[in-house]
Amino acid sequence: MHLQIRRLSKAYGTAWALRDIDLQLGSGECIALLGPNGAGKTTLIKTLAGLVRPTSGEILLDGVKHSGETARRIGIGILAPGDHLYDQLTAEENLKLFLALYGGDKRAPIGDALASAGLADWAHEYVGAFSSGMKCRLSIAKWRLLDPRLLLVDEPYGVLDGAGVKLLESYLSDVCRSGGLVVIATHDVGRAAALCSRAVILKRGRVVFDEAKHASWDSFFCAVGEFAPRGEAWPS
Amino acid sequence: MAFLRQAAWLLWKDLLLELRRRESLIAMFFFGALLLFIFNFALDVERAKATEMAPGLLWLAVVFCGTLGLMQLFQPERENHCLEALLIAPVDRAAIFVAKACFNLLLMALVEIVVFPLYWVLFSVTAWDRLPLVFLYGLLGTVGFSVLGTLFSALTLSARGREILLPLLILPLIIPIVLATIRGMDAILRNAELAESLPWLNMLIAFDVIFLTAGILVFDWVVET
Numbered sequence: 203m204h205l206q207i208r209r210l211s212k213a214y215g216t217a218w219a220l221r222d223i224d225l226q227l228g229s230g231e232c233i234a235l236l237g238p239n240g241a242g243k244t245t246l247i248k249t250l251a252g253l254v255r256p257t258s259g260e261i262l263l264d265g266v267k268h269s270g271e272t273a274r275r276i277g278i279g280i281l282a283p284g285d286h287l288y289d290q291l292t293a294e295e296n297l298k299l300f301l302a303l304y305g306g307d308k309r310a311p312i313g314d315a316l317a318s319a320g321l322a323d324w325a326h327e328y329v330g331a332f333s334s335g336m337k338c339r340l341s342i343a344k345w346r347l348l349d350p351r352l353l354l355v356d357e358p359y360g361v362l363d364g365a366g367v368k369l370l371e372s373y374l375s376d377v378c379r380s381g382g383l384v385v386i387a388t389h390d391v392g393r394a395a396a397l398c399s400r401a402v403i404l405k406r407g408r409v410v411f412d413e414a415k416h417a418s419w420d421s422f423f424c425a426v427g428e429f430a431p432r433g434e435a436w437p438s
Numbered sequence: 439m440a441f442l443r444q445a446a447w448l449l450w451k452d453l454l455l456e457l458r459r460r461e462s463l464i465a466m467f468f469f470g471a472l473l474l475f476i477f478n479f480a481l482d483v484e485r486a487k488a489t490e491m492a493p494g495l496l497w498l499a500v501v502f503c504g505t506l507g508l509m510q511l512f513q514p515e516r517e518n519h520c521l522e523a524l525l526i527a528p529v530d531r532a533a534i535f536v537a538k539a540c541f542n543l544l545l546m547a548l549v550e551i552v553v554f555p556l557y558w559v560l561f562s563v564t565a566w567d568r569l570p571l572v573f574l575y576g577l578l579g580t581v582g583f584s585v586l587g588t589l590f591s592a593l594t595l596s597a598r599g600r601e602i603l604l605p606l607l608i609l610p611l612i613i614p615i616v617l618a619t620i621r622g623m624d625a626i627l628r629n630a631e632l633a634e635s636l637p638w639l640n641m642l643i644a645f646d647v648i649f650l651t652a653g654i655l656v657f658d659w660v661v662e663t
Contacts, residue, residue, distance in 0.1 A: 248522075251522075251526050252526065253525060253526065255662065277528065278526050279526070280522065280523075280526060282519070284518060285518050285519045285522070286518060286519060286520060286522060286523035287518055287520070288451070288455065288514060288517075288518070288520055289517060289518060290454075290455050290458045290459055290514070291451070291454065291455070295454070299447060299451050303444055303447060303448075303524070303527045303529050304527060305440065328458075
């Protein structure tokens with residue numbers, strides 16, 4: 203899968219959330235989307251998912267202009283902690299519902315997916331009773347079952363414990379290894395540097411840094427130091 | 439087939455959520471019954487007059503109850519951004535629309551099953567034999583109301599003051615449906631010739647088909663907007 207973003211801009215009223223974004227993303231890449239609050243990370247994630255319509259510019263998925271239809275055909279997942287799960291359905295019912303909507307195999311191992319996320323004992327509990335970290339684990343189990351080709355992850359680290367982070371990173375690595383594309387919007391620069399193969403830094407809606415990982419990622423850390431707001435706890 | 443399967447799963451989800459949340463149906467039941475009790479106390483009418491007034495009063499109750507249901511229709515999707523989850527899924531958006539409209543129709547039909555006989559009892563209407571036909575007209579009117587209401591409920595999903603906006607948008611648009619339903623019910627209750635009620639029945643069916651087709655066609659645009 204190849205994703206091409208051309209001069210993408212998005213304005214909310216008179217405020218520009220994204221301005222002239224040009225990016226090319228390919229299969230197997232794990233991209234860290236970094237930047238301070240208000241940089242446009244979430245807007246870019248939602249635009250890639252087809253949930254936000256750009257003001258100008260275009261996104262091409264495998265050479266075809268991005269629309270709700272192409273997005274649905276390719277299979278896009280958003281992993282946002284606490285989001286996209288029904289509170290009054292049990293963990294198992296949530297997975298069953300989305301599996302059915304994605305046309306998945308009815309005999310798919312829902313129990314195994316829950317067990318791998320450490321939620322085997324919670325299969326029949328309502329999601330509304332889950333903590334944020336447990337909901338995030340359930341989301342990981344959900345996307346493991348649904349197997350999207352493009353996975354968009356929005357600030358996952360804040361709610362997960364150590365084991366949850368390992369679970370997430372192992373899953374994201376699996377997606378990349380199997381030829382999927384992962385985009386993670388995060389503030390956790392250390393984890394992003396360890397996991398991702400490429401970093402894109404946004405500031406006020408513009409790409410100010412875009413580089414693949416090298417043996418030493420000095421320029422990346424220089425860029426983080428340069429573009430992070432004064433006093434923010436980003437490594438320099 | 440995929441369309442129907444997806445719609446069925448979404449309807450199953452909505453029914454399960456309603457069973458557990460019990461937010462819409464109970465409120466609709468009580469509101470409908472309460473309205474009829476108020477009408478009964480406020481309007482001191484004799485039996486013949488009560489039969490004459492039945493279509494108008496019943497539909498007033500149905501429309502108010504239905505609007506109450508529409509306010510809650512997308513509530514599960516508003517929580518945890520679940521609508522986004524449905525929009526990125528490989529689901530035909532028309533399936534989302536059809537499932538929601540069917541769910542609302544089902545809730546309203548259940549309310550009507552209770553409210554219509556309740557009117558008969560409270561106002562001592564004796565024409566029990568005509569109740570099934572009156573219910574049929576009510577159901578056909580409810581189809582149009584549900585379809586149109588679902589569309590506007592989605593349209594006002596992120597609007598400020600949607601509780602006010604939603605009835606303001608729907609009520610003028612359902613006038614043809616209300617009119618056809620009330621006239622049809624009236625003809626049935628007067629025991630009029632079939633020829634008198636048939637045009638209203640045809641009109642109701644036509645409105646239902648038109649609104650359903652329009653809803654399926656524009657729902658994609660509505661949720662994208």
